[in-house]
Amino acid sequence: MQLYRPLSHALAPGCERTSWYELDRDNTQLILHRAGVTLQPDEHPTVIDTWKEMEKLVDTGKVKSIGVSNFSIKILSQLLPHCKIIPAINQVEMHPCLPQTGLKSFCEERGILLTAYSPLGRPPVTTNTATTIPILLAEPALLTIAEKHSVAPAQVLVNWAVQRHTIVVPKSEDEGRMKANITLVKLDDEDMNALDTLHERPEMHRSLLSYHGTGGVVFGWTYESMGWDMKPGGIVA
Numbered sequence: 001m002q003l004y005r006p007l008s009h010a011l012a013p014g015c016e017r018t019s020w021y022e023l024d025r026d027n028t029q030l031i032l033h034r035a036g037v038t039l040q041p042d043e044h045p046t047v048i049d050t051w052k053e054m055e056k057l058v059d060t061g062k063v064k065s066i067g068v069s070n071f072s073i074k075i076l077s078q079l080l081p082h083c084k085i086i087p088a089i090n091q092v093e094m095h096p097c098l099p100q101t102g103l104k105s106f107c108e109e110r111g112i113l114l115t116a117y118s119p120l121g122r123p124p125v126t127t128n129t130a131t132t133i134p135i136l137l138a139e140p141a142l143l144t145i146a147e148k149h150s151v152a153p154a155q156v157l158v159n160w161a162v163q164r165h166t167i168v169v170p171k172s173e174d175e176g177r178m179k180a181n182i183t184l185v186k187l188d189d190e191d192m193n194a195l196d197t198l199h200e201r202p203e204m205h206r207s208l209l210s211y212h213g214t215g216g217v218v219f220g221w222t223y224e225s226m227g228w229d230m231k232p233g234g235i236v237a
């Protein structure tokens with residue numbers, strides 16, 4: 001079983017308010033250590049303390065793999081020298097508006113698989129919601145590629161991620177969309193280039209999630225602490 005609700009920062013003896021403790025503890029395929037959320041970077045247990053506890057879980061044989069989520073190059077660089085086990089994956093927001101190119105190279109060089117969360121840009125449930133966040137699924141360049149291959153725009157986004165050799169976890173509660181989202185379509189170089197360069201347009205290199213707010217703080221940490229090179233609102237600086 002893969003756990004998509006990542007562990008909080010506080011997996012340590014006595015800290016039982018974490019999702020792993022609510023699970024079948026003898027048969028967990030993958031747990032993720034998520035940056036931010038509960039404690040500040042210098043508070044104990046630190047990211048490194050937490051990782052060491054997670055490594056012990058692998059030693060028990062009850063957990064197969066351990067990984068991280070929302071870890072930047074900055075946080076990974078602090079963690080990796082202390083790792084007995086290298087994180088199997090790093091799950092981060094990733095789609096054509098936030099291709100995470102630098103982080104992708106960094107992780108690939110170290111054998112860490114990058115997983116794309118919110119790969120469809122988490123489209124708003126209702127279009128009536130006033131928002132300045134672009135709707136990726138409505139991007140004309142994407143619609144053109146989808147029409148060319150007679151598939152849904154979401155399928156194009158999933159395949160862009162697959163063809164970049166990343167793992168991708170689109171979410172749907174609709175059975176038909178679930179099936180469509182795992183149906184592969186071969187994108188050609190022209191398609192890939194159009195998607196690879198979409199973020200180069202003004203104001204398009206950004207997070208598409210609403211958790212940023214205006215204060216430059218995300219999951220309780222500043223962008224600087226997270227190692228995210230962003231301006232308030234999630235725009236890449």
Ligand SMILES: NC(=O)c1ccc[n+]([C@@H]2O[C@H](COP(=O)([O-])OP(=O)(O)OC[C@H]3O[C@@H](n4cnc5c(N)ncnc54)[C@H](OP(=O)(O)O)[C@@H]3O)[C@@H](O)[C@H]2O)c1
Nearest residue numbers: 004069117118119120121122154169170171172173174177
């Ligand atoms: N580690 C982290 O910090 C973190 C943060 C955010 C998300 N995640 C994980 O990443 C996964 C996906 O992310 P997400 O839910 O934020 O965003 P997402 O997968 O980009 O978008 C999900 C939305 O897209 C819609 N959708 C799915 N397939 C579609 C299709 N073929 N056409 C049109 N709309 C479609 C879904 O609606 P329907 O259900 O109506 O299809 C749902 O509203 C989740 O499992 C989530 O737990 C992890």
